[in-house]
Amino acid sequence: MQKGTAAIIGGGVIGGGWAARFVLMGWDVRVFDPDPEAQRKIIEVLANARRSLPGLSDVALPPEGTLRFHDTMSAAVDGADWIQESVPERLALKHKVYQTLQEHCAEGAIIGSSTSGFKPSELQDCATRPAQIIVTHPFNPVYLLPLVELVPTDKNPPELIQRAKDILTGIGMYPLHVRAEIDAHIADRFLEAVWREALWLIKDGIATTTEIDNAIRYGFGLRWAQMGLFETYRIAGGEAGMRHFIEQFGPCLSWPWTKLMDVPELTDDLIDAVAGQSDAQSGMYSIRELERTRDTNLVTILRGLKAQDWGAGKLLNAQDARVAGVPALPDDLTRPIVTVERAVPLDWTDYNGHMNEARYLQAFGDATDRMMLLVGCDADYIATGGSYFTVETHIRHLDEVHAGAVIRVETQVLLGEGKKMHLFHRMYQGDRELATGEHMLVHVSLETRRACDPAPHVAGTLARVASAHTALPRPEGAGKAIGVKG
Incomplete structure (x- = not known):
């Protein structure tokens, strides 16, 4: 397996997840985050990752890499092969960070951004070496979920894109190559659609946060976890397949029941309703307890898929084969x-x-x-x-x-x-x-x-x-x- 040194710039929830995945896959990791609590938070995330990620593998993971915290970005990126930027979603801040990174990092290092809101051309704008910067947008928890949306521009050479794919695959992730720039990439566009519809259901008094979550986790969420959208609907079409499904249910798309093109105004009343219902639903648990429950559930689902060599389980089996040799x-x-x-x-x-x-x-x-x-x-x-x-x-x-x-x-x-x-x-x-x-x-x-x-x-x-x-x-x-x- 390929190993190296990764620098994590920004140690929040996503940056901490990146740090944990790289460390547990044998990479040495250097972290920079000005937050005085960053070290404590990342160590807690790493503890959760140690509890869950190794159990997805049926072979021994490589020896853990080292984890070090640095007071400056320049020290963190010195000698790094991969730099993962996970700072807050403010474009001016990201540009400032890239300027500092490129003053001190190797020209051959890959700079990946965890951004869900900016396109790579926006990130590359005014950069010293735009060819070095790509979007590598993961999903939380980064140490368990394999998907990472890899979005380049025509300024990124093919060899850099391939090297990025190889590195991400080597740490057990699935790089989904998004070949055209688009706002919110691919996956978040689905999440945004469901989120908007859910907010309307709450605002209109149709459903509570608990009822909406139950509709997902007891129903289509389980189907999506192992077959996605189109493969699920292919089965729904019966023996006649996808064409029959579209012919049967396609006319529904023109019915005026959806509010996907509208966003409810986030008034204080709506925010209070969402927050209050969420507190009633899950407020008895700490965030760490919820994280551990989430991780245990994900491991159980992923291992079930692994036994069937299907969906994300197939990726895990391939990773085992790479690790075991x-x-x-x-x-x-x-x-x-x-x-x-x-x-x-x-x-x-x-x-x-x-x-x-x-x-x-x-x-x-x-x-x-x-x-x-x-x-x-x-x-x-x-x-x-x-x-x-x-x-x-x-x-x-x-x-x-x-x-x-x-x-x-x-x-x-x-x-x-x-x-x-x-x-x-x-x-x-x-x-x-x-x-x-x-x-x-x-x-x-x-x-x-x-x-x-x-x-x-x-x-x-x-x-x-x-x-x-x-x-x-x-x-x-x-x-x-x-x-x-x-």
């Missing part, structure tokens, strides 16, 4: 093989606040899958009609582990000959042993569903690992059943 046996086979290294996701915990017992089996099952992959029983091999089936499992729960903890599974091959693969897994957090899992697998023909010998290259690789592991001590607990004390 090409699977290969270690050079040193005289030690147990690390088959799992990952954070415990937020949705793996139970009512006791620690990892659910079913997730121990999942972790050990992932370790078994990894071992199969390493000996050559990969997707291509399985497609030829051979695979291993687990026929017996025994798990010992030795200690508890909580969400966010980085677990490691080390696997020892006790037997690898003929049709059998006998594995013993140990799960650790650091040096603390958490659990063991013993698995017996049998190689089968997927055509007959009966046991058969594996292909020579699989059998040979497995036998080589098993032979090397015979020098290891037999692990404690191997061969045991449930112990019942009298």
